[in-house]
Amino acid sequence: MRFEQTFTNFLLHHQEEHNRTYNFLILMDALFSAAKHIEHYYLTGALQGNLGLADTVNVHGEDVLRMDQIAEEITNHYLRTSGRVIYAISEESDEIVQMNKENGRYFVYFDPLDGSSNVPHSLPVGFMFGIAKRNLEGVEDEHLRAGKDYVASGMFVIPTGTFTLALKDAGTWRFHMDETMEFVRPTRVFFPEEAEWELSFNSANRYTFAEKVQNWIQKNERKYAFRYLGSLAADFHRLLSTGGMFMYPAIVNHPDPRKNRPEGKLRLMYEAAVVAFMCQEAGGAAVDEMGRPILDIQPNDPHQRSALYAGSKPLVDDIARVLSSG
Numbered sequence: 001m002r003f004e005q006t007f008t009n010f011l012l013h014h015q016e017e018h019n020r021t022y023n024f025l026i027l028m029d030a031l032f033s034a035a036k037h038i039e040h041y042y043l044t045g046a047l048q049g050n051l052g053l054a055d056t057v058n059v060h061g062e063d064v065l066r067m068d069q070i071a072e073e074i075t076n077h078y079l080r081t082s083g084r085v086i087y088a089i090s091e092e093s094d095e096i097v098q099m100n101k102e103n104g105r106y107f108v109y110f111d112p113l114d115g116s117s118n119v120p121h122s123l124p125v126g127f128m129f130g131i132a133k134r135n136l137e138g139v140e141d142e143h144l145r146a147g148k149d150y151v152a153s154g155m156f157v158i159p160t161g162t163f164t165l166a167l168k169d170a171g172t173w174r175f176h177m178d179e180t181m182e183f184v185r186p187t188r189v190f191f192p193e194e195a196e197w198e199l200s201f202n203s204a205n206r207y208t209f210a211e212k213v214q215n216w217i218q219k220n221e222r223k224y225a226f227r228y229l230g231s232l233a234a235d236f237h238r239l240l241s242t243g244g245m246f247m248y249p250a251i252v253n254h255p256d257p258r259k260n261r262p263e264g265k266l267r268l269m270y271e272a273a274v275v276a277f278m279c280q281e282a283g284g285a286a287v288d289e290m291g292r293p294i295l296d297i298q299p300n301d302p303h304q305r306s307a308l309y310a311g312s313k314p315l316v317d318d319i320a321r322v323l324s325s326g
Contacts, residue, residue, distance in 0.1 A: 004184035007032070007163070007175050014170065023084050023105050024152075027131070030082035031108075034075040035127050035156040035163070036181060038112065041070050042125065043159050067119050068092055071112035071127065079108055086134055086142065089269060089302045096302055107132045107145060109270040114155075115231025126233020127156040130274045144302065147273030147295035155233040155274065162237065164189065164278060172240070172282040191243050191284045191312045198225045198244035200235040208260075209249040210289075216322050232266065236275050236310065240282060245311035245319070246275070250289040264289055264307030268299050272306045279310050285317065286310035291324030 011025050072092040079085045079099060086104035088097045091111045113119070114126035130153040132145035147153075154165040161177030172190075175183035199221060206217060224244060229235050235246050251261040266272050276286035276294035286294040289307035297306065309319050 004178065005186060007183040007186065010173075010175075010186045014167065018170075024131075026082055027079075027084045027106055027108075030078040030084070031075075031129060031154075032183070034071075034078040034112075035158070037074045037078075038071045038127055039156070039158045039161075041074075042067060042119075065113070065116050065119050068113050068116055075110060075112045075127075086140075091267060091270060091303075101142075105134055105136075106151075107134070107142075109145075109274070111267070111270045111274075114233045114271065115229070118229070118231055118234075124160055124229060124231055124234040125158050126231050126237075127158060128233055128270060128274045129154055130270060130277060144269065144299040146298045147276050150273065150277050153274040153277040155237070155278075157233050157237045160234075160237075164237065164240065166278040166281040168281075170281070172278050174240070189240050189282050191240065191279075191282055194243065194312070194314070196225060196242060197223075197312060197315065198227050198239060198242050199247065200226075200228050200239060200244065201247035201249070202228060202230075205249075205251065208251045208254045210252050212322050212325070213247075213249045213319075216319055220318075232271055232275065232308075236278070239311050240278075243312045245309060245315040247319075248308045250307045261305065262289075263305045266306055266308050268294070268297060268304045268306040269302065272308045272310075273297075275308065275310050279316075283313065284311055285313045285320075287316055287320045287323065289323060291320035291322075 011028060015022060015025060072090055076097060079088050083100055084105050085099040085108050086101055087099055088108045090097065108129055108131055110129040112127055114128050118125050130150045132149050133151050134140045151168045152166060156163050163175045163183050164172060166172040171188045173186050174189050176185055178184050206214060227238060239246055248266050250264045254260045272294050279286045280295060287309050288294055309316055
């Protein structure tokens, strides 16, 4: 018989080792409860009729699925009842969601259902989040935090039963769900040295990228395998094991100029910075369309967009030199 260390036990020891309170543990319990409920609704979605459109459009002008709404409602409920969150920022909410301004300790930035286009096909999706702590030394102005100020970020890949968490200056860790719905077996994750590295990007968009990005792809793509699942969480989950780079470049050469995204398409605070934080703690790197470290970018808007190049450091450094060149 084999007994596995649970996530709760792992985090209890982490907090004690660093002489920290259990407030973070309570917050993580809320996120775990949300993830488990989202997974339940996703697994039963086809039978319950929850995989279709909700006949609404979100703040980004995208069609909202019923599962988007369900995931949003579940996450806000558990974050609010934890009592530990000052406010939350979600992909599905236009406004910042106020929760516990007086006694909260954390800001949570989340995408409750990353990769929604996979939902109608029952393919993997993600629940992604970044966490920042309030200023405990003085007055808190509730400003938007850059990724370098996060204390943790993570992602659940649904419905695979896997969870990855990065803790500031303490590594990126992967957990697996057991038969009792507990996440167990903490395993520290590092990007592997160059072996069978992979590139992950939407190849159908390649001719809409900047010319120097197209040239880099043409020069390098045959060196690596190619995989793309259509969900940032799922694609990045794979790259943490295989090594390589995920790319979501800016769209600047689309035949329909209205579809250009010169600033990038992914959201900075709850997608790009979440991945960048995990990258850093796993020995990788992440940059934007100008080759700037994602973690250094100070957001000016809760739903600010960004391009993203993230993964094994040698590959990201190489594309960053191209991006930052004149």
